[in-house]
Amino acid sequence: MSVVRSHRYSVAGADLEEFLARRSSLIATVREGHPGLTRAVLVRLEDGTYTDTWHWETAGQMGAALAAVPALPEAPLTMALTRDGTALNGHIVDER
Numbered sequence: 001m002s003v004v005r006s007h008r009y010s011v012a013g014a015d016l017e018e019f020l021a022r023r024s025s026l027i028a029t030v031r032e033g034h035p036g037l038t039r040a041v042l043v044r045l046e047d048g049t050y051t052d053t054w055h056w057e058t059a060g061q062m063g064a065a066l067a068a069v070p071a072l073p074e075a076p077l078t079m080a081l082t083r084d085g086t087a088l089n090g091h092i093v094d095e096r
Contacts, residue, residue, distance in 0.1 A: 001092045002038065003059045005066065007052040009085035019081040023052075026074040033068065036061030049084075055092075062089070 011019045020042075027040050036057040043051045056062035069075045079085065 001095070003056050003062050004090050004092060005054045005056070005062060005087060006090065007085060007087045008049055009052070009082035010049050011082055015081045019078065022074060022078040022081065026072065026078045029072055029074050030065055030069070034061060034065035037065065059091075 023040075023042070027037070031037050038055045038057060040052065040054045043053075045051060054062075056065070
């Protein structure tokens, strides 16, 4: 089964539009250099925080992309608009 990288963070309301533009650019750059990113889903939770889950075909593809992210200029520009971030990796065990 596929794997995911899930982030949870906050984004100030005034920064949301810029964050979405930067996130879109980051996703495009990651996809360009690292095949296997099948989808990226951003969800605003009722407490105002966001979960951002990136789905990968394989753990190897995800690992290679994560290793390259620090060298991508889009990554720190995007994450600079977030606060209180956490990240977890996981394997999908059931998907319907």
